[in-house]
Amino acid sequence: MVVYTKFAKVNDGRAAFYHSPVLLLAFFVNNPISTPRYYALNIIFGICLLVLIKYLSTGWAPFSILMVALPGAQIVDAFRYAESFSDVVRSVALSPFSYILSQTFDAHENISHTIHYTDEVGFEMGSQLIGGLSFFIPRTVWPNKPVGSGIFISNWLGTQGHTVLNTNIGVPFLAESYLNFGILGILGMGILTGAGIQIFDRRLDISIGRHVDNSDSVDLWLQLGVFSTGNLLLFFRGSFLSATSYLSLFVLAWISMVMLVEIVRWR
DSSP states (O other), X not given: OHHHHHHTTOOHHHHHHHHHXXXXXXXXXXXXXXXXXXXXXXXXXXHHHHHXXXXXXXXXXXXXXXXXXXXXXXXXXXXXXXXXXXXXXHHHHSOTTHHHHTTOOHHHHHHHHHHHHHHHTOOOXXXXXHHXXXXXXXXXXXXXXXXOHHHHHHHHHXXXXXXXXXXXXXXXXXXXXXXXXXXXXXXXXXXXXHHHHHHHHHHHHXXXXXXXXXXXXXXXXXXXXXXXXXXXXHHHHSXXXXXXXXXXXXXXXXXXXXXXXXHHHHO
């Protein structure tokens, strides 16, 4: 809607009328109190980057966002699981960094579990990557489709005599690469991912420059870039399947926006 009113040259009064219900609906659907952290991160982190776009070159904007997001992520999650308001108060009253101070680091532990799995069973030779890339295929069509690597590793731990209370664990990008192809997987997937990010980053740099020079302009590459940044954090934290599915859906929405802009321009 924002893009349409920009390119259709709708006046400010009508634009505000069109934008208000869309923004309210977006906040209602994506508000951090009721939505999962990994999902809200994509939307809220992108909006913060758009608002602070002129200050990105200093480095303080992304640093400030992360410093707020790290303790904030733990606090807002309390609203989703609390059974009463007193539970929320108790969770917020705890140190926002209590998870860090507990010395229980999900990524470090799951990398160790992944190495343990490959020592005992061997490498998956890309099957876990195929499962992530084929997220759009229903399991009714492919019942044996690989599950996410977090569930995959936690299920294996359960067969080894460990008590697994939560299978929703994140296997970081480093462990995901190692699980599939070992050391060569870490090197190969790291190089491919880094090269892809560099190409996209150079194109995004052009868009940021245009936006700073003309804040009224609408650059669809900029929209895609800022809202993909939050997903990139999920991509490196894991799991590959979740990050790929969310990013793909957002890219499809972005392609639809591009087509809409072209239709408006053609008219």
